[in-house]
Amino acid sequence: MKITAIPQLYRNLKRWREILAVLRRYGLADWLTQFRLPFRDAFKDHSGTPLSQYSREQRVRMALTELGPTFIKLGQLLAARPDLVGPSIAEELKRLRANVKPDTIEQVRATMREELGDDYEDVFRAIDPVPLATASIGQVHRATLIDGTPVVIKVQRQGIQRTIEQDVEVLSGLAQLAQRVDTLAAFSPTDMVRQLAPMITRELDFSRERQHLEVFDEMMTRTHSDVRIPKPYKQHCTRRVLVMDELVGTPLSQFLAKLDTPANDNQHDDETGDLPSTRLGDKQSICDRLSETIASVYLTMVFDEAFFHADPHLGNLIVLENGCLGILDFGMVGRIDENLRETIEEMLVAISTGDQNRLSRLVRRIGDAPPTLNESALSVDVADFIATYGRQDLGRFDLRSALNELSEILHRHAIKLPNQSALLMKMLISLEGTLRELGASFDSLDVVSTCMRKAMVKRLSPRRRLRQARRIYLETENFLEQAPDEVVSLIKQLRKGEVRLSLEHQRLGPTINRIVLGLMASAVFLGSSLMLAMQVPPLLFPQPTFASMQNISVLGLIGVIGSITVMMWLLIAINRSGHLTRGNDD
Template sequence: MPFNRFNRNVRSLKRYRQVLSVLFKYGFGHIIEQLNIDYYIQLGKRAVTFGATSRDLQRLPHGARFRLALEELGPTFIKLGQLLSTRPDLVPEDIINELKKLQDHLPPVPLEEVQAQIHSELGYPAEDLFALFEMMPLATASMAQVHRATLKDGTEVVCKVRRPGIEAVIMTDLDIMMGLAYLANKHLPGADMYDPVGLVKEFRRSIQRELDFSREGRTIDRFRKNFEDDETIRIPTVYWDYTGHTVLTMEYVSGIKISNFDELTRGGHDLKLIARRGANSFLKQVFQFGLFHADPHPGNLHILEDDVICIFDFGMVGRLDDELKIHLTELLLAILHRDADQIITQLLYSGDLNDESSRKNLRHDLAEFIDDYYDTLLQDIKVGKLLFDFIQILSHYQIKFPPNLMLLSRSLIAMEGIGRQLDPHFNMVEQLRPFAEEIVKKRYSPGNMTKDIAGTIREYHALGKSLPKDIKEFINRINRNQFKIDLEHRGLERLVTDLEKSTNRISFSMVIAALIIGSSVVMQIDKGPSLMGFPVIGLFGYSVAGFLGFGLAIAILRSGRL
């Protein structure tokens, strides 16, 4: 039973009820009903059906109600919404636009609790570690808040501290999400296409990484190493003696926010140069290092002297392995060269498209997509939006792309937007082309071709060695009548439950009918004790039948199915 995955303590049940009531409040009760939740838990219908969606909420669009529900449910669900906002292959565009508005700011944690968290994590009181620790936080969010501080040697730092108790809340919510995902997979038609269980598992890995600040510290160190020879990019230093799982202490760097164009101009900064450097640094992350900053909004990019760009907040990063980088590069080049056949070839090679009719329809849609960009000058093409539109077409054909590709498209859109604001003539295509051509050049270099051929030969050699053994085992299983095919019936539990309910009600009705008929017969017999001239046994039978019938009627009305 999927719900044995839930933590069965009182807190989980209370939180579970709260989640369901919020979903009902915002008009998603029909989905809860489809999940057949009352079959799995002993809360009863009354636990999940109280309250109705107000008229004001009913007037709101579907996406707005979904966003408000996530905000009311708190940090974990807000983070889930932020993940879904990067998945145009799963979520319609109107809902994605709403999810981008999600706010995860919460009131600050009292300074005493922050200092207690530092003491618990680092083993020393905050006053022994810092010469100064500012009371008011620089920023607050759902999972952490940031304070300025000064080390004993006078070094200015920022200290990111996880909210006390947030991990327990998140773990409880993840249990609930996983239970709902298993139910959705079993009971919602077509849910397997979206893989809700896989989505929650992906989200669980992501948020567990985000909870561990020491992991973020190691990521910052990797970025520092990647850009150690690049004088145009600055990555803050992590102070490991003041860092742990719940506390991250970094160098304080003061600069001008990249979106503060007036101040940048007054400071004599070259906006066009900043645009090129920002794009170049991001494309390096993607195509050279395979590790990129996945949340490059203006608050995370500051400009220092000599137009140096300082990058902050590495809680959300994306990764591309070598194979995905090659596929992405060849796809982008095929799109920019307006070659629909090459795009199809790449999709076929990756094994995502095999139905002939789907292939023809996809080729037609891709040709129209390319035509939309055909008359557009290269300098006017927005690569991020182009990739985003391309992914939406593929999602229509249920072609799944790695989540990191969705993060990349969103990050590209953000970087291009910043670049065009800094320089109206900014051209991401020209920035992208050298990186893409270099990857293709390396891909088809004699050394890499030899390596690929050697790897293919090894794979075929291993296949040739194992194939006779596998065929022999297959034949032996057939000869021993041990060859089995497992069939999985999905969604039958609800049918079985409904049949059991119907059978019980019919049996109950027959008992009631028998009592009424039997009591009517007894009433005709003038024997035994009587009350007001009527046989007591007959009156008793009528009473029992009436009581049972009333209970049956209440149960049917509560079920909502007359």
């Protein structure tokens, strides 16, 4: 850890102790589960259940939950990164839920007074004191504007900004420590925190979500008139308060449950205005229609707009009273540039045509491959992936399993995806799960194929070719303008002898340390042997004893024993690493 981090360490000392205590407890519990010891059940959860009875993935989730809102949000982000943590942990982290005590209505009103001014009560006729929903960063309340318009208010929890900023500092310090551990350094913890920390702090600014609502509302108005997005009231929104329309309807999870009720119950629901099922028809046709709408909306976001809602689970989708689809929670969205979108399109084409070589190249292009990547092993895994999923019929294609297996391949070969690619994969997996919950006789891959055909037509359109030619021309012009100056500068540096070649070693630290320690042990052994031979005082055994030992130098004896011990320890360590002989190079 750098010396500049000491003030941060001192400032967050209490939080450091709390975090390290939780990590130590769950870490020791994980270690003890490997042994049949009488005290392996010493660590227990809040209900008294021994932690050893939980799986490693469950203990990771429980530790993050106990550490609080920042780590819960971190876990939710890592749930979208199976390429970093592995599919098993990512799947378990999807169960993370913020089990936090909501702010009181007095605290909510205090926050609104700080953000909107003392006259905020002139804007709202009433605010429901019971939160409609509670999350790690904010909570949602129903309210009514002064003109009687029903709205919902998303208010940031008091003190959460300070807590997250403090935890992000601690996370940075933990990442620097983890980087020094060989087994953890493979995950590049400092890079991971550097990528994920801005995503956590970005959600503290509700004005970003307000902008997202405006953009998606305009998008749906243009592309899907039967989809509704909450409209924000810009004049009443700040960084910590978000006021928007209330979409009155039934969450998709409850909607599906009510579709299974008897007809009389459905008729009663219609009378109360709660569920429009009798007006929409039978369950199968309803599910088919909803599936087609949801898939069309999200694939349009990806292939046409390059801007997508990243969390399409059942709780964020509602069926409105008029039968339209509503989408909620735009705190997490993703953007993809034109190159990434074209690469994804090419990957889908490569899968459908069974082109494993092309898919291998695209996988390396879309992700950050390590220098030690085994391309032969990657090709074998990609070939097996295509053999499994590339020949499936449209009606039997399992998109969720395909994406999970692709994530496993990326994790196995340490290929890290950019944040937006990982968000896109998370969205597609969540979308597939939602469509499966609907249980409709609807083929998502058929819609994907339709979007692919549209995308290929768009790629071949004269307008796109003209735009691509213009971009290539501008880049070439810029290169030709800068190249002569760069060449002249390089020649001048060569003449002055100022050109330096920098080589960076990879993971040579332990090897160099062993070499240095071995040399030091050898030097101590040689010097100690000379001290024994020259009988350097203080001496043991002035008179001859057993085995004719006499005048043994104490310092020499200690040095010889110590150096032999170190050399034996080095030999055992090298043997355990599996690189003692040529036959263990693998």
